[in-house]
Amino acid sequence: MAKGEEKVKPQDKGKGKAEEKAVNGVNGAKEAGEDGPKDGDLKLPAEELSEEDQKSKDELDMLVERLLEKDKSLYKAALEAINTNIKTSTSSMTAIPKPLKFLRPHYEKLRETYDTWPAGDDKNSLADTLSVLGMTYSDSEDRRDTLKYRLLAPSSDLGSWGHEYMRHLALEIGQEYQARLDEEKATEDIAEMTRTLVPFFLSHNAEADAVDILSELEMIEEIKKYVDADTYARVCLYMVSMVPLLTYPDNDRFVRTAHDIYVTHKQLAKAISLAIRLNDMDLIKADFASTDDKALKRQLALIIGRQRLVIDLEGEDAQDVELQECMNNAKLPEYFKTLAKELNVLDPKVPEDIYKSHLESSRTAGLTNTDSARHNLASAFVNGFVNAGFGDDKLMQVEGGVKNSWIWKVKEEGMISTAASAGLLNLWDVEMSLDKIDAYTYVPEEQVKAGAALAMGIMNSGVRLESDPTMALLGDFEGKSVTVRVASIMGLGLAYAGSNREDLLEILLPLVAEPSLDMQISAMAALSLGMIFVGSAQSDVSEAIIQTLLDEDRTNQLKDKWTRFMTLGLALLYLGQQEEVDVVLETLKAIDHPMSKPASVLADICAWSGTGAVLKLQQLLHICNEHIEDKDESKDSDKDKDKDKKEDGAEEEERDIPGAQLVQSYAVLGLSLVALGEDVGQEMVLRQFGHLMHYSEPNIRRAVPLAMGLISVSNPQMKIYDTLSRYSHDNDVEVAINAIFAMGLVGAGTNNARLAQLLRQLASYYSRDGGALFMVRIAQGLLHAGKGTMTLSPLHTDRSVLSRVAASGLLTVAISLISNPKDFILDKDHYLLYYLVTAMHPRFLITLGEDLKPLQVNVRVGQAVDVVGQAGRPKTITGWQTQSTPVLLGHGERAELEDEEWICLASVMEGVCILKKNPDWQAP
Secondary structure, three states: OOOOOOOOOHHHHHHHHHHHHHHHHHHHHHHHOOOOOOOOOOOOOOOOOOHHHHHHHHHHHHHHHHHHOOOHHHHHHHHHHHHHHHHHHOOOOOOOOHHHHHHHHHHHHHHHHHHHOOOOHHHHHHHHHHHHHHHHHOOOOOOOHHHHHHHHOOOOOHHHHOHHHHHHHHHHHHHHHHHHHHHOOOOHHHHHHHHHHHHHHHHOOOHHHHHHHHHHOOOHHHHHHOOOOOOHHHHHHHHHHHHHHOOOOHHHHHHHHHHHHHHHOOOHHHHHHHHHHHOOHHHHHHHHHOOOOHHHHHHHHHHHHHOOOOOOOOOHHHHOHHHHHHHHOOOHHHHHHHHHHHHOOOOOOOHHHHHOHHHOOOOOHHHOOOOHHHHHHHHHHHHHHHOOOOOOOOOOOOOOHHHHOHHHHOOHHHHHHHHHHHHHHOOOOHHHHHHHHHHHHHOOOHHHHHHHHHHHHHHOOOOOOOOOHHHHHHOOOOOOOHHHHHHHHHHHHHHOOOOOOOHHHHHHHHHHHOOOOOHHHHHHHHHHHHHHOOOOOOHHHHHHHHHHHHOHHHOOHHHOOOHHHHHHHHHHOOOOOHHHHHHHHHHHHHOOOOOHHHHHHHHHHHHOOOOOOHHHHHHHHHHHHOOOOOOOOOHHHHHHHHHHHHHHOOOOOOOOHHHHHHHHHHHHHHHHHHHOOOHHHHHHHHHHHHHHHHHOOHHHHHHHHHHHHHHOOOOOOHHHHHHHHHHOOOOOHHHHHHHHHHHHHHOOOOOOHHHHHHHHHHHHHOOOOHHHHHHHHHHHHHHOHHHHOEEOOOEEOOOOEEOHHHHHHHHHHHHHHOOOHHHOOOOOOHHHHHHHHHHOEEOEEEEEOOOOOEOOOEEEEEEEOOOOOOOOOOOOEEEEEEEEOOEEOOOOEEEEEOOOOEEEOOOOOOEEEEEEEOOOOOOO
């Protein structure tokens, strides 16, 4: 039977002809359309009107007749009667109001009549009526009669015509504005009319309509004049949720406007979160300085500290030790251990608790120690990640100190990472743990000293101390070996990421430009500077890096594999800067070097990270779709192509295969970074990754798993980790290894049981492949990071703010794995994995009293619900459970106080929140 044919069931045979006739009848009616009856039309009877409707129709017909007569004395009464009739019927808009239906046939006659009348009150009143009747004609012929007649008859009481009329008027204003812009005509009159619509919308719970019309006329700043205490919260919520859907500079204008409204209404915690999103240090400082309330100021300091920003306190604030501690995250280890005590997870774990080798298939159980030093190194990483921040473990910090430590069970370069893991165990707790790490500096082995330097930087990541021991210990490179220098430079980058400290310029800048130095040192110095000044567009650093790329003496050095980190350092300076990056992109175009194109793509990606910019995503997809020709292809065809290119007037360019492949790999990561924080964009990008995996070259396929990991860090979605699990068995080993790492990233700090099982199966599967098995162990360590209390997600504050420091660390690790994991992580540079530390943060909610002492209160924790634009006061969480603080928050979960006894000073209940007693509360 041919495709598309269907069997005719016996019971259907008789139906045939009758149905055919009916169908033909309907189609006939459709074809006839609006042009009048055609052959084969269904002759429908005229609509029967009820007695009441007939009476109303006759009355309206009679009133229209009066308007068409010559007797002017009848006009006023007739118009008033028509208007009253329309107004009483449009109170509810469940169906088309009858008067509009009955008056529609007379519309053209009334328009002609209007043109013949002399100016005066009657003419204005008729224009008023025609404006309302114009709603029935708007769909055809692109007419905007509602607006046309409204402009001819201005009125202060537009709201009396009802909500639907106002919305229709707003629609036509938007269309007219666009048309006038195209024709370059003045728009003041419609802008003035918009100002009369906005107060109506705001007073009738249509905040979205008010924002939309002002947005369309590019007047969004004016909404500040119209909002009040009742409407500002909903207006700002709607405006902020629109931001990912807007293009630059509209997105910035929206955030700034919402910020100003929050400041006006004394919502400083919400305002400062928006100032952080704008990356505007002056605005952040102004918000911070605009309150004298001690408790609120400390809460603002905690919010600033969470973003790892540094503000120098002045005047009285500089004397307030507790305020300093809030800003410097100094109490973070204390709060973290409070949580661990509450959850009863203080006891240290050993790697075997994570591997559960006895559950791996018995055939391979004894083979997992294929390369014992390699296996021990993996255990050092796992031990570090799992016990991170707890300050206690059973491998590194043992009786007998360094002599009995795990360090001696690994070889050479492994010692760097193993010693550095001591910093991870004592994460954030600099004061109490300095002497533990100091012990490693007295060992003769250079690698252990390097590891100790790196451990200092790791331990200090995200917290600041007034005494600043890290700077004193790492800032001096005199007489140190290359290994120790590289580790010290990396440690400085980790310790001071996001701090914008000028004194570090003197130490690190000379290393970037010095041609006699090893490329690894210059590249790491550039990367550390990029992290220290992340998102600040620091001109001295960018000039030094570009100058190095231009330096002819270093042409050969720049072919080194470490060069990618130098370009990354440049890109990180522009993280979140959007259009500010254009100057650098233009400069990079002028550099004739294989790394200049990858550098410009990387800078572009960083500049638009977390914005969800659709045009940027399209641009990156274009890069991924280009086919890179291999050098082996016949040179004749190349010559022909060059000839054609010259004829077309296109620029002739030599393609450098590795450079071009790196460009595509970066573009794949860019899709994830740009789409971060915008859910619809993430869905679309994930779908594209599937296509790229099917149809693309190996260089792109290797980057896709990493990109999938980056888009869903610490958010184990089944569809993502199941896909990654498939990729982890790919024929291309590099794809498989990156997929395994991505599985660790997706589940980081969640203890997800399904993922743990998949990783155990992979440990059996890859028991004979040292590299893949090493990566499985790393993924297992990440999955159980902080015994399941950590997150690596760069998004915080209800997933609305992108932490630039966290994003820079995640991107660095992804870039070290991108083209071939064996280049860095699976070779001798596994310590680059410690860049993940910048993104590590407890996923807790801790509540403090105004005196900063822990306070136990009941909170409801449930899945966050999007309430933007919903009427009334909808619930913001669903499926909640009541728990007492401190509590763990999963991805996409939100907490709110159980009752109104306390007022939370933070904008979102997440991280460390200060509570204030509610003066109006009465105990039930």
